[in-house]
Amino acid sequence: MDDPGQEAAGNREAPERYFEDGLLVIEDGHVIQCGRARDLLGELPDNVLIYPHPDALIVPGFIDTHVHYAQVDVIASYGTQLIDWLHNHTFPVESGFGDRQSCISTAEFFIEELLRNGTTTALVFGTVHPQSVDAFFDVAGARNLRMVCGKVMMDRNAPDDLLDTAQSGYEQSRELIKRWHGKGRLGYAVTPRFAATSTGEQLALAGQLLKENQSVHLHTHLSENRAECKWVGDLFPDRADYLDVYEHYGLLGKRSVFAHGIYLSDREWNRLAESESRLSFCPTSNLFIGSGLFRLESADQYGVPVGLGTDVGGGDSFSILRTINEAYKVQQLQQVNLSPLRSLYLATLGGARVLNLEQQIGNFEKGKEADFIVLDYRATPLLERRLASCRSLADKLFAIQMLGDDRAVRETWIMGVQQSSRH
Numbered sequence: 265m266d267d268p269g270q271e272a273a274g275n276r277e278a279p280e281r282y283f284e285d286g287l288l289v290i291e292d293g294h295v296i297q298c299g300r301a302r303d304l305l306g307e308l309p310d311n312v313l314i315y316p317h318p319d320a321l322i323v324p325g326f327i328d329t330h331v332h333y334a335q336v337d338v339i340a341s342y343g344t345q346l347i348d349w350l351h352n353h354t355f356p357v358e359s360g361f362g363d364r365q366s367c368i369s370t371a372e373f374f375i376e377e378l379l380r381n382g383t384t385t386a387l388v389f390g391t392v393h394p395q396s397v398d399a400f401f402d403v404a405g406a407r408n409l410r411m412v413c414g415k416v417m418m419d420r421n422a423p424d425d426l427l428d429t430a431q432s433g434y435e436q437s438r439e440l441i442k443r444w445h446g447k448g449r450l451g452y453a454v455t456p457r458f459a460a461t462s463t464g465e466q467l468a469l470a471g472q473l474l475k476e477n478q479s480v481h482l483h484t485h486l487s488e489n490r491a492e493c494k495w496v497g498d499l500f501p502d503r504a505d506y507l508d509v510y511e512h513y514g515l516l517g518k519r520s521v522f523a524h525g526i527y528l529s530d531r532e533w534n535r536l537a538e539s540e541s542r543l544s545f546c547p548t549s550n551l552f553i554g555s556g557l558f559r560l561e562s563a564d565q566y567g568v569p570v571g572l573g574t575d576v577g578g579g580d581s582f583s584i585l586r587t588i589n590e591a592y593k594v595q596q597l598q599q600v601n602l603s604p605l606r607s608l609y610l611a612t613l614g615g616a617r618v619l620n621l622e623q624q625i626g627n628f629e630k631g632k633e634a635d636f637i638v639l640d641y642r643a644t645p646l647l648e649r650r651l652a653s654c655r656s657l658a659d660k661l662f663a664i665q666m667l668g669d670d671r672a673v674r675e676t677w678i679m680g681v682q683q684s685s686r687h
């Protein structure tokens with residue numbers, strides 16, 4: 265997919281580029297050229313290695329704009345909606361992340377699972393324990409992945425062993441930023457869990473961290489569930505609405521990513537747009553924990569940039585293809601068509617823009633980091649059969665998005681090096 269230039273902050277479909285028999289030329293982990301094989305093959309030096317990928321579509325690596333690595337073992341937990349789900353399933357599992365070895369083994373599994381599913385970059389929640397973030401970055405850094413992560417800040421309304429204090433949360437985050445932000449391909453996100461588990465004092469210090477470190481990200485949850493919205497209203501009675509809580513403490517802006525945003529007022533949509541804040545649309549989670557239907561059309565009307573998130577373990581799949589499938593259905597229920605090219609954009613360059621990483625990743629423009637995946641036209645008998653009757657690229661793409669999952673990701677390459685393969 266090509267960069268649509270002036271639509272920098274928008275969600276509109278990008279003009280795509282597609283080569284039926286294409287060549288992606290990579291040197292030192294970066295894209296040198298992308299075009300028709302017959303135009304480019306003759307220009308290559310003799311010693312270049314060529315990897316053929318028959319019956320496949322090469323696209324930029326997927327970008328997951330909201331996921332919790334510590335919730336691998338929460339995935340597919342039965343029977344609850346957000347607040348009970350947090351207390352019954354999530355907090356007990358996150359309590360185990362004080363132990364470095366658990367953190368490392370979960371981070372290794374999580375990253376392997378991302379790569380198997382074709383996700384090459386993610387914006388990731390750690391837990392309240394700073395060592396959870398050290399472990400995640402150790403594992404991601406060893407594999408040279410472009411990843412953004414942060415320690416959860418949470419100083420009330422959770423079990424005691426999962427609480428920090430306003431001051432310790434600030435100091436631990438500051439140390440982690442120093443240690444990790446900008447190290448290789450790693451970036452830090454200041455991560456207050458959500459307004460209900462932070463005091464005003466803690467949110468104010470999160471805002472201070474953003475002021476003191478202008479290139480870090482802000483990552484939190486917003487307006488996911490009706491009971492949650494009511495609770496936040498009760499906890500912050502002086503604020504106009506949920507988003508106003510975050511705005512009051514200086515947490516809005518173009519480096520801020522808010523997961524969900526289902527129950528937003530016109531005022532909140534306006535303020536998100538004016539502040540250039542971003543949203544992560546997490547359809548598998550919104551359906552699985554029964555939260556509600558994200559209004560992509562409103563995001564477009566107001567001009568709020570959107571990416572896709574799995575929100576594992578609220579979401580029940582690591583696969584961005586499955587996420588697109590559910591995103592399509594969530595829009596169908598609202599009489600909105602989510603086109604296959606738009607979905608691919610949201611999963612790649614759109615996600616890169618949400619993370620302000622569009623200079624580095626998201627498409628195959630010359631100079632970008634060569635993170636890409638090979639989608640398999642023969643992944644399953646059904647997919648192969650369905651593709652045989654597809655006429656256009658859009659039809660093919662849609663079939664892969666609706667019928668595909670991890671089985672459709674044949675290979676995952678990071679900066680020109682293959683790191684995962686189904687063979």
Ligand code: GUN
Pocket residue numbers: 332346350354457458485488549575578
């Ligand atoms: N809101 C606060 N914490 C969480 C979480 O861990 N997952 C989801 N989906 N929503 C939250």
Ligand code: ZN
Pocket residue numbers: 330331332485523575578
């Ligand atoms: Zn979440």
